[in-house]
Amino acid sequence: MEIPVIETKKLDFSYSQTGGKTLDNVNLQVLPGSIYGFLGPNGAGKTTTLRLLLGLLKNQSGSILLFGRELSHHRVDILKRLGSLIEQPSLYLHLTAKENLEIYRLIYKCEKSRIAEVLEIVGLENTGRKKAKQFSLGMKQRLSIAIALLHKPDLLILDEPTNGLDPNGIIETRELIKKLNKAYHTTILVSSHILSEVEKMATHVGIIHKGRLLFQGAMQELQQMKTHKAVLEVETNNPESAMSLLSAQFEGQLADGKLLLPYKDRMQVAVINRLLVENGIDVYALHTKQSDLEQLFIDITSNDQ
Amino acid sequence: MTFLIAARTELIKTRRSSAFWLSVLGAAFMPVIFFLMYTLKPKSFIPALAEDPWTGHFLRGWQSLAPFLLPMFVILSCSLITQIEYKNNTWKQVFASPQSIGAIFFSKFLAIHIMILFCFLLFNFFMIISALAVNVINKGYSFTHHAIDWLTLVKWSFKTYVSVLGICALQYWLSLRFKNFIVPIAIGLALLIASLALLQWEHIYKIPYAAPILTFMSIRNKSGELLQNHEWNAIGYFVCFTALAFLDLLNRKERG
Numbered sequence: 001m002e003i004p005v006i007e008t009k010k011l012d013f014s015y016s017q018t019g020g021k022t023l024d025n026v027n028l029q030v031l032p033g034s035i036y037g038f039l040g041p042n043g044a045g046k047t048t049t050l051r052l053l054l055g056l057l058k059n060q061s062g063s064i065l066l067f068g069r070e071l072s073h074h075r076v077d078i079l080k081r082l083g084s085l086i087e088q089p090s091l092y093l094h095l096t097a098k099e100n101l102e103i104y105r106l107i108y109k110c111e112k113s114r115i116a117e118v119l120e121i122v123g124l125e126n127t128g129r130k131k132a133k134q135f136s137l138g139m140k141q142r143l144s145i146a147i148a149l150l151h152k153p154d155l156l157i158l159d160e161p162t163n164g165l166d167p168n169g170i171i172e173t174r175e176l177i178k179k180l181n182k183a184y185h186t187t188i189l190v191s192s193h194i195l196s197e198v199e200k201m202a203t204h205v206g207i208i209h210k211g212r213l214l215f216q217g218a219m220q221e222l223q224q225m226k227t228h229k230a231v232l233e234v235e236t237n238n239p240e241s242a243m244s245l246l247s248a249q250f251e252g253q254l255a256d257g258k259l260l261l262p263y264k265d266r267m268q269v270a271v272i273n274r275l276l277v278e279n280g281i282d283v284y285a286l287h288t289k290q291s292d293l294e295q296l297f298i299d300i301t302s303n304d305q
Numbered sequence: 306m307t308f309l310i311a312a313r314t315e316l317i318k319t320r321r322s323s324a325f326w327l328s329v330l331g332a333a334f335m336p337v338i339f340f341l342m343y344t345l346k347p348k349s350f351i352p353a354l355a356e357d358p359w360t361g362h363f364l365r366g367w368q369s370l371a372p373f374l375l376p377m378f379v380i381l382s383c384s385l386i387t388q389i390e391y392k393n394n395t396w397k398q399v400f401a402s403p404q405s406i407g408a409i410f411f412s413k414f415l416a417i418h419i420m421i422l423f424c425f426l427l428f429n430f431f432m433i434i435s436a437l438a439v440n441v442i443n444k445g446y447s448f449t450h451h452a453i454d455w456l457t458l459v460k461w462s463f464k465t466y467v468s469v470l471g472i473c474a475l476q477y478w479l480s481l482r483f484k485n486f487i488v489p490i491a492i493g494l495a496l497l498i499a500s501l502a503l504l505q506w507e508h509i510y511k512i513p514y515a516a517p518i519l520t521f522m523s524i525r526n527k528s529g530e531l532l533q534n535h536e537w538n539a540i541g542y543f544v545c546f547t548a549l550a551f552l553d554l555l556n557r558k559e560r561g
Contacts, residue, residue, distance in 0.1 A: 054401040056561045079403035090398035092389065094321050103314045107402050147398070 003068040005155050005187045006030035006053060011062035013048055013211075022048050024211040026062075030155075030189055030204070035181050037202030037219075038191040045211040046191040047087060050159050053189075054084055066155070080108070083148030084157040089140040090147075093133035097124055097143050100132060101150060108151035118146040122176065138169035145176065156180065158190045162197060174201050232269060234259040234276075235285040242281050246272065263288050311404055311412035315386075319416060324385035328420050331378045332427035335369045336435035343439040343446065351445045358436070358448050360457070364525060366432050367461060371468075371521035372501060376514055379421060379469045380493035383476035384486055386417050391484050397561030410551050414477055421469065425462050461524050464536060468520035471513030471542030478550035510535035513542045 006028055013023040023045045030036045040046050051057045053064060055075050064071040066078045091100050101115045119125045122142040132140060141161060148156055158177070162170045178201055180186045192198050198205060205222050207215040215222070236242045239257050246252060250272070252261040261272070269286060276283050319325050339362070343350045354361045390396045399409055433453065440448045472493070479489035493514075500514035509515045510533075519535040532540075554560070 051397075051559075051561075054397075056397055056400055056559065058558045076403045076405060079401060082401075084398075084401045086397050086401070088394055090393065090395040092318055092393050092395060095317070099317060099320065103317050104398075104402065106310050106314050106317075107404060109310075 007065040036204045037198030040208035081154045083153035086159045089144040091132045122146045156188045230263040232261045232263045237282040311408040315416035328424040336431035340435040372518040383480045387480040400561040468516040471539040474543045474546035
């Protein structure tokens with residue numbers, strides 16, 4: 001079995017002794033080569049988890065293993081293999097892009113040529129003597145990603161990297177993440193509260209809510225859950241009669257004058273349509289409504305409450 | 306090796322920063338004032354600087370700095386250099402990089418000391434330049450006819466540097482502790498003013514913020530020993546506050 005790149009065991013954390021738990025028994029598992037989408041609403045505990053993974057917060061209970069080694073005992077060695085971007089870009093605004101990169105190039109002991117390489121990867125090769133404070137938010141974010149990539153890390157931890165970006169910036173960042181994963185096999189943990197974003201790039205997903213990890217698994221597992229939760233929506237001239245007619249065979253419910261039935265397959269749609277028409281009920285619309293990730297997320301989180 | 310690399314990165318961070326310009330302008334401020342004073346009032350200063358012009362010139366220089374400007378410069382430098390991280394939101398990136406906490410702490414502290422020494426160097430340089438420039442304008446001055454006593458200059462600079470060590474360590478600790486730029490400056494300024502007000506107190510040599518002016522007084526009075534009691538105390542405070550600041554950072558629950 002592959003050793004997870006990130007593994008937390010029974011991770012608990014609270015900011016104050018009297019307050020509630022910010023993280024409660026979080027068992028994170030990020031496999032090598034995956035893009036792990038860490039999903040959750042604001043305040044769910046995503047940033048706290050990521051800060052713990054980077055050693056920015058002191059671990060209170062539970063264990064954190066990166067590359068199979070305890071973070072508390074091998075902090076510097078682990079951080080050498082890891083690149084990160086936490087919350088807002090961390091840049092020296094009075095310095096140029098190259099000067100910002102030079103600082104971390106020295107720390108990570110990389111070749112000088114890496115500066116030009118990473119600037120090209122993120123598309124900032126022509127910023128010249130322009131200082132970082134003159135950059136747009138998108139450029140700042142890309143420069144932060146360039147810093148995280150300098151030493152060709154095995155693991156990238158990105159906290160809401162598309163936050164505040166315009167649609168174009170969001171697409172560029174997403175494509176960059178996918179490219180890094182594909183071209184360099186970099187394992188990427190990316191947090192987001194935008195569900196559709198994660199759906200577009202992640203291979204694995206973890207859903208956190210109120211400090212608890214509610215779901216963790218491959219994206220396909222989540223997609224399957226989506227299919228299972230799909231419903232058939234039927235609009236007729238007489239919903240009550242239609243309901244009583246179909247209730248013998250199907251478990252359904254009425255909502256806003258529409259019939260909602262659990263969707264199984266295409267044949268089921270034809271059967272329902274025929275039954276209604278043969279019994280003199282006019283069918284206006286018949287369509288399947290797939291539960292999107294958004295709905296799924298609400299379902300999972302509402303089950304937790 | 307890691308520490309030296311960290312120190313190099315700290316120096317890159319100070320490029321074009323407010324801390325850098327503070328050192329340059331702080332060092333040039335009094336020499337410019339002296340240049341104007343000597344040029345505009347030659348009748349008063351030519352006789353006063355006739356016998357030993359360089360010693361007189363440098364004594365005036367240190368006298369103008371020691372009581373207030375120098376401690377204030379140290380207070381501001383400590384805050385400005387640590388503020389580079391706070392202002393740019395970069396502490397988290399620094400602590401998430403593969404450096405030991407010791408390398409992070411001491412490299413920044415070293416950058417502050419380099420900035421102070423850079424200011425000392427510039428101050429002495431500008432003092433020499435201002436005197437020579439005055440002599441070019443007004444031949445009545447005798448700077449060009451006398452040699453500079455380099456050994457005394459180095460000794461005075463060294464003693465003055467030692468005198469600010471205690472202030473520097475305490476201000477560095479405060480600047481690391483408080484994200485708000487105003488807090489360490491306000492505390493430093495209050496302690497400095499209190500020290501100046503208590504200058505006649507018999508235990509004043511135990512107060513780190515009074516050390517620079519006490520050092521100037523010992524220079525002026527040509528006291529024999531290289532280091533006086535208040536300067537040894539400054540070294541003691543330096544060691545003590547540096548250790549406390551480091552332990553504080555090491556045991557912090559949240560970094561960056």
